[in-house]
Amino acid sequence: xxxxxxxxxxxxxxxxxxxxxxxxxxxxxxxxxxxxxxxxxxxxxxxxxxxxxxxxxxxxxxxxxxxxxxxxxxxxxxxxxxxxxxxxxxxxxxxxxxxxxxxxxxxxxxxxxxxxxxxxxxxxxxxxxxxxxxxxxxxxxxxxxxxxxxxxxxxxxxxxxxxxxxxxxxxxxxxxxxxxxxxxxxxxxxxxxxxxxxxxxxxxxxxxxxxxxxxxxxxxxxxxxxxxxxxxxxxxxxxxxxxxxxxxxxxxxxxxxxxxxxxxxxxxxxxxxxxxxxxxxxxxxxxxxxxxxxxxxxxxxxxxxxxxxxxxxxxxxxxxxxxxxxxxxxxxxxxxxxxxxxxxxxxxxxxxxxxxxxxxxxxxxxxxxxxxxxxxxxxxxxxxxxxxxxxxxxxxxxxxxxxxxxxxxxxxxxxxxxxxxxxxxxxxxxxxxxxxxxxxxxxxxxxxxxxxxxxxxxxxxxxxxxxxxxxxxxxxxxxxxxxxxxxxxxxxxxxxxxxxxxxxxxxxxxxxxxxxxxxxxxxxxxxxxxxxxxxxxxxxxxxxxxxxxxxxxxxx
Amino acid sequence: xxxxxxxxxxxxxxxxxxxxxxxxxxxxxxxxxxxxxxxxxxxxxxxxxxxxxxxxxxxxxxxxxxxxxxxxxxxxxxxxxxxxxxxxxxxxxxxxxxxxxxxxxxxxxxxxxxxxxxxxxxxxxxxxxxxxxxxxxxxxxxxxxxxxxxxxxxxxxxxxxxxxxxxxxxxxxxxxxxxxxxxxxxxxxxxxxxxxxxxxxxxxxxxxxxxxxxxxxxxxxxxxxxxxxxxxxxxxxxxxxxxxxxxxxxxxxxxxxxxxxxxxxxxxx
Numbered sequence: 148x149x150x151x152x153x154x155x156x157x158x159x160x161x162x163x164x165x166x167x168x169x170x171x172x173x174x175x176x177x178x179x180x181x182x183x184x185x186x187x188x189x190x191x192x193x194x195x196x197x198x199x200x201x202x203x204x205x206x207x208x209x210x211x212x213x214x215x216x217x218x219x220x221x222x223x224x225x226x227x228x229x230x231x232x233x234x235x236x237x238x239x240x241x242x243x244x245x246x247x248x249x250x251x252x253x254x255x256x257x258x259x260x261x262x263x264x265x266x267x268x269x270x271x272x273x274x275x276x277x278x279x280x281x282x283x284x285x286x287x288x289x290x291x292x293x294x295x296x297x298x299x300x301x302x303x304x305x306x307x308x309x310x311x312x313x314x315x316x317x318x319x320x321x322x323x324x325x326x327x328x329x330x331x332x333x334x335x336x337x338x339x340x341x342x343x344x345x346x347x348x349x350x351x352x353x354x355x356x357x358x359x360x361x362x363x364x365x366x367x368x369x370x371x372x373x374x375x376x377x378x379x380x381x382x383x384x385x386x387x388x389x390x391x392x393x394x395x396x397x398x399x400x401x402x403x404x405x406x407x408x409x410x411x412x413x414x415x416x417x418x419x420x421x422x423x424x425x426x427x428x429x430x431x432x433x434x435x436x437x438x439x440x441x442x443x444x445x446x447x448x449x450x451x452x453x454x455x456x457x458x459x460x461x462x463x464x465x466x467x468x469x470x471x472x473x474x475x476x477x478x479x480x481x482x483x484x485x486x487x488x489x490x491x492x493x494x495x496x497x498x499x500x501x502x503x504x505x506x507x508x509x510x511x512x513x514x515x516x517x518x519x520x521x522x523x524x525x526x527x528x529x530x531x532x533x534x535x536x537x538x539x540x541x542x543x544x545x546x547x548x549x550x551x552x553x554x555x556x557x558x559x560x561x562x563x564x565x566x567x568x569x570x571x572x573x574x575x576x577x578x579x580x581x582x583x584x585x586x587x588x589x590x591x592x593x594x595x596x597x598x599x600x601x602x603x604x605x606x607x608x609x610x611x612x613x614x615x616x617x618x619x620x621x622x623x624x625x626x627x628x629x630x631x632x633x634x635x636x637x638x639x640x641x642x643x644x645x646x647x648x649x650x651x652x653x654x655x656x657x658x659x660x661x662x663x664x665x666x667x668x669x670x671x672x673x674x675x676x677x678x679x680x681x682x683x684x685x686x687x688x689x690x691x692x693x694x695x696x697x698x699x700x701x702x703x
Numbered sequence: 704x705x706x707x708x709x710x711x712x713x714x715x716x717x718x719x720x721x722x723x724x725x726x727x728x729x730x731x732x733x734x735x736x737x738x739x740x741x742x743x744x745x746x747x748x749x750x751x752x753x754x755x756x757x758x759x760x761x762x763x764x765x766x767x768x769x770x771x772x773x774x775x776x777x778x779x780x781x782x783x784x785x786x787x788x789x790x791x792x793x794x795x796x797x798x799x800x801x802x803x804x805x806x807x808x809x810x811x812x813x814x815x816x817x818x819x820x821x822x823x824x825x826x827x828x829x830x831x832x833x834x835x836x837x838x839x840x841x842x843x844x845x846x847x848x849x850x851x852x853x854x855x856x857x858x859x860x861x862x863x864x865x866x867x868x869x870x871x872x873x874x875x876x877x878x879x880x881x882x883x884x885x886x887x888x889x890x891x892x893x894x895x896x897x898x899x900x901x902x903x904x905x906x907x908x909x910x911x912x913x914x915x916x917x918x919x920x921x922x923x924x925x926x927x928x929x930x931x932x933x934x935x936x937x938x939x940x941x942x943x944x945x946x947x948x949x950x951x952x953x954x955x956x957x958x959x960x961x962x963x964x965x966x967x968x969x970x971x972x
Contacts, residue, residue, distance in 0.1 A: 188707035195708070197774040198939035201912040205891055208771055213894060214789040232892070299957060301967035318950070320960065325951040328960040339961045356942035359933065360949075368774070368940045394706050416704050416784070468886060477878060485949040487930060494960075522911035522930050524891065528884040531873030532903050533742040533864065538750065538927070540876050545928040574785050602881065611878040619885040 155424035156180040157691065159411050160431060161397045161440065164242015165672050166659040166679040167431035168375025168383075169290070173680050174429075175388035177687035182390050182423060183383075184413055187211075187239030189393035192377050196366030200521045203365045209246050210235040215574040218435070220582040222620050228568060228581045234466060234623025236433050240393055241376030243433075243626055243672070248363040248491040249344030249372060250554075251296050251673040252513055253287055256280045256307050257501060258667040258674075260701075261558075264502070265509050270587055272463050272561040274664035277634050277645035278681075279701050280307055286677035293382075294676065295346040295353065295373040302339035305497045315346040323484040323549035324493030327516035330608035331496060341495035341515050344373035344672070351378075363491040363518060371490075396575055400428055400444040400453055400655065407654045408453075414575060427654045427686060431679065434464065434628035434661040438565040439580040441632065441657075454649035459642050460632055461565040464584070465666035467627040470594045470618055471552035472602040473519065473526060474610025475544050481609065483546040486519030486526075493517065499597060500668055508592040512553040513669055514601060519548045526550055528614050549608065551601040554625060555618060556668030557590045565631050584621050594618035627671050629660035636700050645698045647682035648690070658682045705783040712773040713781045717762050717917030719755040725765035726798060732757055733853045734805045735902075741860050742906040748927045751906050751918075759909030759918030764797050769916065776915040776936030793894060797901075804898035808852040811863040868899045 157179040160170045167183060175181045190196075202208045211218075216238060219228035236243045257264060259276040267273075288311045290296075300312035317340035320328065331338035346355050353370030362372075370377065383389035392413070399412040401422060410424035430437045438461040444453040452460050476484060495515030502509045519526045525545055531537045568581035595617055602613040635641025638650035643662045649655040658679035660671055667674055689696050705711070724732055739751035739760070751757075762769040767790040771780040782790055807817050852863060865872050893904050909918030911925065913936055919925065925932045933944035958964050 190708050193940070195774050196940070197776075197936045198933055198944070199772055199774070199776075199913055199915075199936055201908055201916060202771050205893070205908060206770060207892060212786060212789050213892065214793065215785045299961070299964070302957070302961045302964055304963045304967070319947070320951045320955060322949075322951050325953075325955070325960075332960075332962065337961070337963050339963070358942070358945045358947050359939045360946040361939055369942070393708070416706060470886065475876070475878065483929075488946050488949045522925060522928060522932075523907050528887070529882050531876065532868075533906075534861065534872055535744055535746070536873040536875045538743055538746070538748075541928045542748070544876070545930065574789070612876075613881050615881065615883045616887075617883055617885055622886050624886065 153421065153423055155410070155426070156182050157425065158427040158429055158686070159184065159423055159425040160429045161411060162242065162430065162432035162436065162659070163240045163375070163380065163391065164236070164431065164433065165244050165375055166675050167429070168241065168244070168379040169676045169679040170429050170431055170658055170683045171383040171389055172379040173683035174687055175383040175386040178388065179687060179691060180388050181383070182392060182425070184395050184397050184411065185238070185240045185391070185393050186396040187237065187394065189240040189391055190366070190376070192366060192374065193368050196368040198359050198361030198365060200361070200523050203246070204521070204524050209237040209239065209366060211238050217571050217573060217579045218582065219568045219571050219579060220584065222585055224562070224583065230571060233582050234435060234626050234628055236626040236628065238436070240380060240391060241374050244344070244374040245366050245376060246364050247344065247672070248517070250492055250495070250515065250670040251342045251344045252303070252497065252669040253306055253309070253342070254280065254283070254667045254669050254674045255305065255500060258665065258669070261665050268509065268558070268589070270560060271589070272559045274559070274633060274635060274640070275701070276664050277636055277698060277700065282698070283674065283677050283681065284308065284310060286680045287673060289680055290673060290676045294344065294378055295350050296342050297340070297345055297347055298342035299340060303497060304337040305500060313342065314350045315348050317343060318347055318490060321485065321489035321493040322482070323486055324489065324516055326484065326549060326608040327494045327551065327604070330604050334604065334607055336496050336498045336604070338494050338496045341492050343490070343492060345371045345490060346373070347371070360488045360490060360518070361521070363520065397440065398443065398575060398577060400440065402446045402448060402453070406448060406652065408652055427656065427691070429683070429686070430655070430657045431659045433659055434631045435565050435580045435582070437657055437659055437661045438631035439567065442567050443577060449651070454642060454651040454655055456651050457639055457642055462561050463559040463630040463633055464563050464565050464582070464628070465557050465559055465630045465663070466584070466621050466623050467557060467625040467666060468555045468594070468618055468621050469552055469625045470555055470598050470616050471550050472598050472605055472613050472615040473528065473548055473550045474602070474605030474608065475612040476547040476609060477611050478543050478547045481547060484549050485546055486548050486550070487521055489518055491518045499600060506596050508589045508596065510556040510558065510589070510593060510668060512556055512593065512597045514551055514553045514597065516549060516551050519550050528616055549605065549610070551604055553597045553601060554627070554668065554670055555590060555594050557666060558587050559630055559665055560585070560587050582623070586618060586621060591618050627660070627666070629663035629666045629671060632657050632661035633664040634662040635664060646685040647678070656682055656686060707783070707786065710780040710783060712778040714768060714778045716776060716778070716915040717758060717769065719758055719914070719917060719920040721758060725761055727761050727801070730851070731801065731805045732761065734808055734851065735760055735801070737853045737860060738808060738864070738902060739906045739909070741857065741864055742903055743910050749923045751910055753920065754910050754918050754923050755920045756906055756909030756918045759912065759916050760905050762917045763905070764794060764801055766794055767791055772913065772915045772936065774936065775940060776913060800898055800901060804902065807867065807898065808863060811866050812850055812852040812855055864899070
């Protein structure tokens with residue numbers, strides 16, 4: 148089954164999510180001929196998305212089908228990994244920006260220099276980034292404006308310098324959001340609308356009519372949500388330099404004798420295996436699948452996986468974890484909170500983000516009051532499972548609950564990693580990604596401290612019962628993935644350089660969260676997209692012109 | 704091959720009042736309906752029975768024609784390729800799970816132990832079973848057909864569910880407490896769950912999913928808990944359905960909600 152070999156192009160981009168979408172836009176707008184591959188579908192938001200809870204939240208319409216795209220996880224080295232939908236980031240055009248809640252806070256200066264700040268911490272593999280906040284700031288601004296972010300500039304007391312405000316104002320507060328602001332103000336906590344990947348105005352001609360509150364995990368049929376499917380992919384197509392090949396599975400990066408990548412081998416929707424040649428290969432599958440593709444792309448030169456002479460491909464994986472506390476109110480006394488409203492988030496804070504040694508752990512978390520979601524899956528952990536108690540729980544508390552969540556800033560540990568499962572194969576017959584993970588004790592302590600703090604805020608807001616959700620093991624419930632091909636200056640201690648360029652293969656770039664030496668404590672997508680934009684600027688304006696530039700290692 | 708982006712819409716929304724069975728036998732239908740009515744019982748508000756949860760489950764397990772509603776709820780998506788293969792295999796297992804599950808409910812109803820299954824032998828159901836069976840015989844009804852789950856009283860059915868679940872009947876939520884739990888993945892997929900968990904999950908889904916799938920008749924599940932859902936899925940695609948009125952309804956000023964704004968110097972857009 149061999150189709151005619153297609154013409155070579157300047158760049159292939161593998162994975163068309165947040166970062167691949169950004170790469171497609173930046174590279175094609177710079178005049179390069181680009182083909183973008185995605186193993187998943189190229190849906191049409193206006194035709195395919197609606198507020199169907201069963202379809203989106205329970206039956207994996209967008210999440211990867213666990214039989215077709217299995218993944219395995221084990222929580223210690225000596226156990227056999229079990230199939231589990233760990234970190235079910237949608238594998239489709241638009242990727243995670245199809246389903247995300249869309250918190251897009253900026254990273255902090257400390258996020259780029261944890262090693263300098265904390266030195267050697269036992270069991271952690273802390274590393275500084277090869278760049279600093281100031282290197283990324285112009286690109287954070289570009290993404291906020293081109294992609295669309297709502298927020299209030301100057302509201303986040305702890306935000307570093309920003310060169311420009313936001314293109315869109317936030318939504319009005321929800322009822323539980325108002326409770327959150329009031330409670331935070333009594334406690335002296337700086338609460339504000341967490342910057343949100345949506346617009347509420349007609350920015351860039353968008354049509355943000357979706358006020359359904361079907362948001363987190365749903366596709367948005369309107370122009371409200373910032374999704375690369377409806378923004379950067381159309382921008383790239385408009386250049387005439389970009390082509391999408393969807394439902395096409397890239398199974399290997401091809402290598403030439405000169406030590407450079409020559410393109411990719413993919414399986415088209417009809418099952419044909421085709422080679423697409425390109426001058427540059429850009430990986431943006433997400434830190435789990437990018438690492439998997441590198442490990443699958445073995446060659447004589449790289450028997451342990453593509454660009455893996457450091458042995459670090461797949462290692463130092465960080466995933467964040469969404470932890471939270473739920474508060475229940477009394478439906479006979481209290482006002483309803485309508486937890487189903489609000490495009491998921493409604494107020495948050497970075498008050499507890501920076502290290503405070505008195506807490507007994509390093510790092511800290513962003514927190515946010517967010518939706519308790521919709522009837523089938525509304526968030527009440529420990530809810531009675533059946534009988535009169537179940538019915539009363541739903542009837543009495545569905546509209547009388549609120550939740551304050553956090554993103555756990557988990558620290559890198561070298562043995563926390565992605566590799567190839569020895570037995571489980573996907574629908575293409577290829578070994579699947581296996582996650583091996585055991586949280587560092589700092590992660591557990593940080594989660595406990597912050598969940599308890601969130602419960603305290605709930606009590607200040609008037610909650611009459613709290614349900615704290617603590618970390619025992621990672622489930623990948625944020626779909627945040629980082630670290631599996633860390634960026635750095637030293638080729639023995641990192642896979643990529645400061646441009647996301649593989650130390651071992653000069654025309655291979657990885658522009659997703661794989662390159663993050665540490666996770667940052669904020670939701671990573673804004674940082675990833677800004678970094679992808681920065682790296683692709685380098686590909687278009689420097690590398691493709693036959694030049695080399697290196698950054699100077701920042702002083703620590 | 705038809706790509707996922709081009710899946711056709713076929714069929715129409717499920718008729719809640721239909722008594723046509725696509726997968727269940729009549730006995731299975733009656734048993735599942737009775738069991739779901741104990742999971743989401745009827746009181747002064749309707750429960751699973753009135754919401755037609757059994758119709759929802761029968762359609763779902765019948766094959767792959769009722770997996771995904773079309774975005775606008777006008778019918779269902781016709782799956783193709785690997786997605787169709789995966790769902791066909793999954794529903795084959797699901798059918799076997801329900802078929803065995805109904806047998807297990809009847810077995811427990813007769814006061815017998817379950818011997819098969821991943822969970823090992825189920826503990827004997829409370830002594831009423833033996834009394835019941837003995838009573839039947841003592842009354843000379845030995846020729847009568849074997850009692851099944853549907854023949855039990857509601858209290859007896861609850862005892863069967865207790866035995867099947869291996870846990871006491873859940874007690875009501877109480878306020879004034881703090882009850883910690885640990886991490887879990889959001890969203891509940893129903894693959895490879897034991898029968899009881901599957902039945903509980905499907906009951907929730909049938910009670911609260913969009914009515915297009917056959918349950919939540921007249922949105923009665925939503926009305927019970929006060930969820931003002933959309934009139935139709937189509938209304939969620941064009942701005943017709945709008946939840947703004949359920950947000951904070953009073954006047955607000957960001958400078959009051961965020962006192963720090965008074966001292967910061969916001970940069971203009």
